[in-house]
Amino acid sequence: MRSDLDHLMQSNNLDAVLVLGPGQHNPPMVYLTGIAHLSDAVLIQKRAQPPVLLHRSMERDEAAATGLQTIDMEKHYGDLSRLLELYGQAGGDLRHAGAARLAQILTDQGLQAARIAVYGRMDAGAAYGLFSTLEKYLPNLTLVTEGGESILQTAMLTKDAAEVEQIRRVGQITTAVVAQVAEFLTSQRVQEDVLVKADGRPLTIGEVKARIQLWLAERGAENPEDTIFAIGGDAAVPHSSGRPDDLLRLGQTIVFDIYPCQVGGGYFYDFTRTWCLGYAPDEALALYEDVLAAYHLVGSKLRPGTPLRKYQEMVCEFFHSRGHPTLQEDPLTERGFVHGLGHGLGLYLHQAPFFRLNAPEALRLPAGTVVTVEPGLYYPERSLGVRLEDTFWIDPDGPVAPLVDYPLDLILPCRLK
C-alpha cells in the first residue's frame, strides 16, 4: 500500500519517484495527490520525505487543496519558451525546453545524479523524447523504467482501509445501477420475443447503454471505458461490447460487464452478470451452472498466499472435467474458457495481480489486495456466452468475500402483455 513506498524505494535503491501529467485520469498522480484539477503537474517524492507538487500558476489553489508542499512551476522556472532561451537551444523545440525545465527542477531537488523511477500518463513518443533528452542534460541521472515489477505497482498491489472503502462505494453505485437496469428491463412489455417500450417500439441496446451512463452519472460515477452489454453472438466474444441497434430478445444470453470509476479518474469497480430475458434455453442454463460452480469454487478457495496460477488451473481443470475447452490445452482457443480468471483492480481497471496459467509459482495472492474473479464460457458458433464477475477484497483478517453482494441469477422475468 501507499505507506510501503519509502520502504520499496529503499529496497530498490531508488532515491525518488517522479510522476508527470494531469491530476485526473492519471493513476500514478492520483495515487499520490488524490484527484486534483491539475492539467499538467510534476510530483517528486524523495525517499523518506513528503512529496512535493509542482504546478502551473493558475492552478495554485487546486494544488494547495491537495495538502502537499507545492511549488509554482511558472514562477520558479518560467514558461517553456523562456527556458528555451535560457538553455540556448535551437528555436522552438519544446522537447528540449521541457527536458531543460525538468533537469533544473531535479537539480534544485538535489536529484541530478539520483536513481529515479518515472511514471505518469503521457504520450508514448513525447515521453521517450523527454527522457532521452533529459538524460543528455543530466548524464549522471539514472531513470529506472520498470516493467510489471514497478515499485508503484507493487505498492498499489495492496490497499489500505480508506482505499477499500472507496472501491466498495463505487461497487455500491455499480450494483445500484445494475439493479436499475434489471428493474427497467423487467418492466418492459414483450412482443414477438423482444422487449418493447410503452410507445410500442422495440428497445435497443443503445438505449439501455444511454440509461446506464445516465444512472452512473446520477450516482456520481464516471464510465470512461464504456460498458459491455452484449447479446447473442456478441455475448460469445468476451470483449464485444454490444451493438447499439441490437434488440433485447428473450432467451438469449446477455453479458453485462460494467466497470465505472470515481469522477475524475479514481478507483474502479468491475462487475459482470449474465442474464437471459424471460427464460433460459437448456444449453444456456447448462453453461451458466458450470460458470456459477466455478465462481463458487474459486470464491470458497481465495486465501492470501496461494500461488495465483493455482486458481487459473483449478478453473481450467473444473471446466475441462465438464467437457469445455480451456486455455490449458489450447492457449489460443476461442471456445470454452478463453481468458484469465481475474485481475487486480484499483486506480487502474486492470493491474497486478493477474491470475495466469504461466505465472511463476512465487507470485501469490497478496493479503490486502482487491481482485476480480470472473470465470466465463463462450461458444461463438452457438451465439452463447456466460460470465459472472465480482470484485473481492482479500481481507487479511477475515473471510474473503465480494465487496458488494448482488444476486447471481441468470433469468430476468419478463411480463408478456
Place this chain on the structure above:
Amino acid sequence: MRSDLDHLMQSNNLDAVLVLGPGQHNPPMVYLTGIAHLSDAVLIQKRAQPPVLLHRSMERDEAAATGLQTIDMEKHYGDLSRLLELYGQAGGDLRHAGAARLAQILTDQGLQAARIAVYGRMDAGAAYGLFSTLEKYLPNLTLVTEGGESILQTAMLTKDAAEVEQIRRVGQITTAVVAQVAEFLTSQRVQEDVLVKADGRPLTIGEVKARIQLWLAERGAENPEDTIFAIGGDAAVPHSSGRPDDLLRLGQTIVFDIYPCQVGGGYFYDFTRTWCLGYAPDEALALYEDVLAAYHLVGSKLRPGTPLRKYQEMVCEFFHSRGHPTLQEDPLTERGFVHGLGHGLGLYLHQAPFFRLNAPEALRLPAGTVVTVEPGLYYPERSLGVRLEDTFWIDPDGPVAPLVDYPLDLILPCRLK
C-alpha cells in the same frame, strides 16, 4: 487534416506511424481508428498504405468494426509470457517481452530498419522502458520522437468537414446543458442573497456540478476533465474549479468553463460564460465590458494566415489601454490578463495552435483549424474574475464564427420570493 498524413510522412522522411494503447481516450489511436472498445492495441500506418490494426483475440469483433485491416496479436505473436520464453530473456521482465513482441511485429511489417514516429497514451516510464529496449532489439530502427512539431499534431491542426461537424455536435450538447444550468439557477428562490432550493436549504456548487454531469450524460457526452464552476475568490484564479460547499451568492462573478467530449474520448468542445446572479456590481460590470470588447475585437479579426501572436498582442494592448496588467508587461502577473488567449481543440482539449506572445512570427492561424478565443480578467484581491470563451472554426471558405451560438450575457435574473 488526416488526409495529409502520407504527405507529412514523406516530407519528414518517415516510413511509418506507430500508435500504441487503448482505443478510447487515446487521441492518436482514436484519430486513426475511431473510438473503439480496444483495451490494448497497436496501429501501424506505413507511408502510402492503409493502416493495420493489431488487437487482442477477444477484441476481434471490436477491431473488425473499425473497418481497418486487422491482425490478431495473440494468434500471431502469442501472449507476452510465451514471447518471454521465446526470446530467452531473464525471468518475468514484461518490458523485454513487450519490446520483443513489438520488434517482431515491426520486422514482419518490414519496418526493422525504418524511421518511425511513435504515439499513444501510455505510462511515461513504461514508454521509456519499452522504446529503450526496442532500440536494442532493432539497432537499425530510428524512433522519431517529436516535440510540438509532431506530424500527427500537424495533421490534427486542421479539421475535415466530418470532424468539424462532430465538434459542433458536442458544442450543441454543451450549450444545451449551459442553458439548462441557467434555467435551473434562475428558477431557484433567493434568501439572504443566496439561492435556496424548494426545501429551503441553500443550493451548493457541488449540487450544480452533479446536475451538469447528469445533463451531459443524458445528452450523450462525457466529462473526463471536470467543469469549472467557480464563484468569488475562485473565479479570480483561472483554473480554480469551484468548491463543492460554496453557495450561489448574488452579485458575485461565476466563471462557468465547461469542456466535455464525445463518449469514449472523442472530440471536445470548450466554452465559458461568466454570470452574476441577480445583479452585477459596477466593478464586475466594468470588467465584463472590457472582456466582452476584447472577445468581439478578436472575433472580428480572426483570419487564416495571421501570425498567432498578433492576437495575443492585440488583446494585451487593448486590456493595457483599459488599465489592466497583462502578460506583456509582466509575464508572471496574477492580476489582469494572465493567460493565453486561446488554443486549438479537437481530440485533445488543448493542442496547437496556441495564441502566445512569444510564438514565432512564422506560426500563423491555419485555415481549417478549430480554436478557442477566451479573453479574461482576474483580480484575486477583489474576488473578481471574468472570462468569455467560444470555440471557433477558421472556415477557409467563409466568415469565421463560433461553432455554436450562445448569449454572452453577464446577469442571470433571479426571483426574490
